Amino acid sequence: QRARSHTVNTTTSSFAENFSTTSSSLAYDREFLRTLPGLLIVAEIVLGLLVWTLIAGTEYFRVPAFGWVMFVAVFYWVLTVFFLIIYITMTYTRIPQVPWTTVGLCFNGSAFILYLSAAVVDATSVSPERDSHNFNSWAASSFFAFLVTICYAGNTYFSFIAWRSRTIQ
Numbered sequence: 001q002r003a004r005s006h007t008v009n010t011t012t013s014s015f016a017e018n019f020s021t022t023s024s025s026l027a028y029d030r031e032f033l034r035t036l037p038g039l040l041i042v043a044e045i046v047l048g049l050l051v052w053t054l055i056a057g058t059e060y061f062r063v064p065a066f067g068w069v070m071f072v073a074v075f076y077w078v079l080t081v082f083f084l085i086i087y088i089t090m091t092y093t094r095i096p097q098v099p100w101t102t103v104g105l106c107f108n109g110s111a112f113i114l115y116l117s118a119a120v121v122d123a124t125s126v127s128p129e130r131d132s133h134n135f136n137s138w139a140a141s142s143f144f145a146f147l148v149t150i151c152y153a154g155n156t157y158f159s160f161i162a163w164r165s166r167t168i169q
Contacts, residue, residue: 027090037158040151041084044111047148048077054141055122058134065125066138069145072118076111076152083107101166105159112152119145 032038052073060066083104086092092100122142128135 027093029088029090032087037155038087040155040158041080041087044080044148044151044155045077045084047144047151048073048080050144051122051141051148052077054137054144058137060138063125065121069118069122069125069141072114073145073148076115079107080111101159101163105156105163108152108156108159112149112156115145115149115152119149 033042052070055066055070055073060070092098119142122138122145126135126138126142
């Protein structure tokens with residue numbers, strides 16, 4: 001029995017030592033924001049913020065299609081900020097069980113497809129009305145939605161290249 005408790009204590013203390021040394025040194029990748037995928041993520045965040053704030057500042061509830069645009073814009077804006085934090089802090093290196101290249105490809109691919117549909121819905125729902133404030137905001141949000149779509153298409157391409165090189169190995 002005595003040997004058992006000694007084994008448990010040794011395991012617990014080595015776990016505590018490993019946990020404290022790994023969690024105290026948080027990695028930060030400054031160079032990520034200088035890469036093309038990093039710049040595209042920053043552009044997605046900035047332009048995506050413009051898309052949903054331009055719509056949210058109007059009476060968008062009068063046109064039901066803008067609800068879809070708002071959902072896509074806010075949903076992917078939050079997830080893109082989340083992924084930016086994961087990439088900058090290099091959290092993906094601490095969780096090797098997750099296939100990050102596949103997750104990135106699925107995320108960027110779905111963002112591209114859904115943002116393309118939202119941009120088309122946004123553009124086709126813009127109509128001139130008496131209040132030019134809504135028209136101008138909706139037209140601008142449509143323009144920025146297409147720019148965000150292009151950014152997600154670029155990141156989908158880079159994610160595909162990373163995924164393909166990972167699966168070939």
